[in-house]
Amino acid sequence: MKLKSTLLAAALLLGGNIYAQQHSEQDHSKYVAPTDPLVKEKLSKWQDVKFGLLMHWGTYSAWGIVESWSLCPEDEGWCERRGPHSHDWFEYKKAYEDIPKTFNPVKFNPERWAQAAKNAGMKYLVFTTKHHDGFAMFDSKYTDYKITNTPFKSNPKSNVTKEILAAFRNQGFMTGTYFSKPDWHTDTYWWPYFPPKDRNVSYDPKKRPEIWNKFKDFTYNQIEELMTDYGSVDILWLDGGWVRPFSTIDPNISWQKTIPYDQDIDMARIAKMARSHQPGLLVVDRTVTGEFENYVTPEQSIPDHYMSIPWESCMTMGDSWSYIPKENFKSAQKLVHTLVDIVAKGGNLLLNVAPGPDGEWHEEAYQRLEEMGKWMSINGVGIYETKPLAPYRAGKWAYTKKGSTTYAFYLAEAGEKLPATLKPEGLTLAANAKINLAGNKKALKLKAGTIEIPTKTATEIGQQPAYLFVIN
Template identity: 30%
Template sequence: MKVIRLVFFLCLLLTQRLYAQTPAQQSLSAFMNDRFGLFIHWGPVTLRGTEIGWSRDKEVSKEEYDSLYKEFDPVLFQADAWVKTAKDAGMRYLTITARHHDGFCLWPSKYTDYNISHTPYKKDILKALQTACKKQGIKFCIYYSVLDWHHPDYPIHSAHHAKLDPQADMQKYIAYMKNQLKELIDNYDPYMLWFDGQWESPWTDAMGKEIYAYVKRLKPGIITNNRLGKQFAAMENKEINAADMVGDYDTPERVVGRLNMTMPWESCFTLCQQWAWKANDQMQPLQKCLAILSKTAGGNGNLLLNIGPMPDGRIEARQVARLKEIGDWLKINGDAIYNTAGGPYEATNNYATTRKGKNIYLHILNTDTASYLLPALPGALVKSAHTITGQPVTVNTSNKGLEVQLPESLRRQLQYVVVLELDKDAMTLPVVK
């Protein structure tokens, strides 16, 4: 009997080890359950209102752009207010451009003078945000570009004149990167690192793998996006093989990613048109923001929605108001977003679906119509249906599929959610096209 018990215990222990998640896998699972985060592009370039990084050597000369930090004094910056804006929007993590392609650092890095401590403002932006995020229960994440047009050892010094500098030294530059990444991890303990800028020719997948392994050694539980390597969905929404990625999740840009139940992904969009602040920049309508959020969750991905604060450190009041409108919608409909899986239906311009437990959440994006006809659910029955606020909804099943009769009172209103309660676990359903 003792031998049987011992064998049983060893088998149980082996099973637990086989199925136990690593710290990074646990971090990634929690991150993907969050579904919604705030992206922030900010730096001295806001003094000119042009795009961060990309306007250097174009709308703004290199000499002028690289001197803007001497004027940068965001005296109205309040980290608690920024984080509260994210929290009020229903966001659960925040990602800040600690260093964009222009090389300027929002923290007092020991490895370059081109940083916040050499501005009139002087104070550590990252530390203030990290402290505010911790206080308000928001995951603190850091954007870090792998290219740096300002650094002498990075071979390209302008996005618009990509001639390689023979005096540059990529090995010295990678050592510089490692020093800064260690500084960021040691001093600010980011939940996630969001890399970018890996498309230029000096950067290789081998370098990306080296940096990926390095940051994992520094902090085993940290996660990164896949922009350390060349394989990523980008604006073309390319279909990629997860095995070819350098990183933990894919990053479509300004487009909702493909429905994928196995490979994690996060789409980034801008609330206005430009990533960095621009005066009178056109802002996205609320309905479009909500549709992007629902379609993203419906595809089993996260949404990283970007804002660009003003030169004085404030987020524009109109942007704060729009984000709060999203948060107000999530207070009612958050069960259909957070901790859900995508599918089982692929999103359309009319609807998206998420699922959790025995529920399918049908996101009604087009509220002009009186009914939706959905494909049949194989092996599952809809026991009842109602809006997420409890208003009854009629669902008729036929050989054509599921006909969902939408409430007349909600016609031509803001998008809303219908809950389809099933007789089985919704996660057992295959993707229905």
């Protein structure tokens, strides 16, 4: 992701808040809807599935640090270096880039991940094939800095991107490839002649077009590998929004004003190539408003209002995007409320879980997904293939619809049981409306717009993070 911090609680808050702010500053009124019929069809399908899994995984997990950002020579909390090499950037970068010599995720089992995600009700995947540090989690022939050039290379599943996409595809998932446009390892981005000053390219591409063109080709070639050698792909999810044409910089957005150079990698060429191999591919060039941002991606934040354009909140299950030994996972109730809030406002939730250096998740992550799955198995009817319904969110209520059916979610407080009566806030109910709770066919009575809930029905439903009323 873009601005991250995992090493200190304060840095976590700083990085997360700043990054969320950067995305919230984007002018979504300039969204450009796709015109390609196949892309429109894919986008509609994606909007129906609602709930996806994001995984940040790379060699940085071996140190339990923020993904890539400790390499960035910026004086920010999320770029802070730790450990014996932290005093010297060059020494640190060398030590960081030596991690692959010992990286060996022997517990890698993507089938377990896919099954857990499916059981949770997730229906699409985005996997980090390459983060800003340039380490390829796929068998790229354009670099030696890759997963298949580690001690794990002798494992038959060493090309982890291929294995992950296949495992999730076999469970019926839509699949997506996260790919970082900047690459801090390749010498055509951080050119060794000029040491990097920040996250940006270390030279002026206008003054060194021959180097920049090599970088453009390198990027194009690696993306083409992902689009041709890894089965069907539904989403190309591009991160690193500072790599963009200078003409796309919005002077009203604070972080974009710090971009010093035009970094145009020719998205039209990339998208055309990618869709020639993957017809209907969704291209998500994050924060670069235009025809190559098929949906927008607020990060670690939820818009405070309904948005009519396609969008997705990408958020962490814990505090960190990347693996840390002791994670602070959100409660199942918090995660369910997050999903409902997002869907009611017209978006999707892409929830991040980070594998560790051994190739396994925290067991608590599996527990959270299992808890969400239990709720989704009963209440998913009000999530999948639904549309937002005004007033979308009102107090502790959230609304969706499908055809003539209204779904009213009551977002309970921790430990809250169903009360004897509830009145959906901001929603007018017909006097003859037929109402029942999801998972219970018992018809509920309606009196003066208030739903009456018998004690027996409340007991049968049990305690839930959110209660779904089905209204016809």
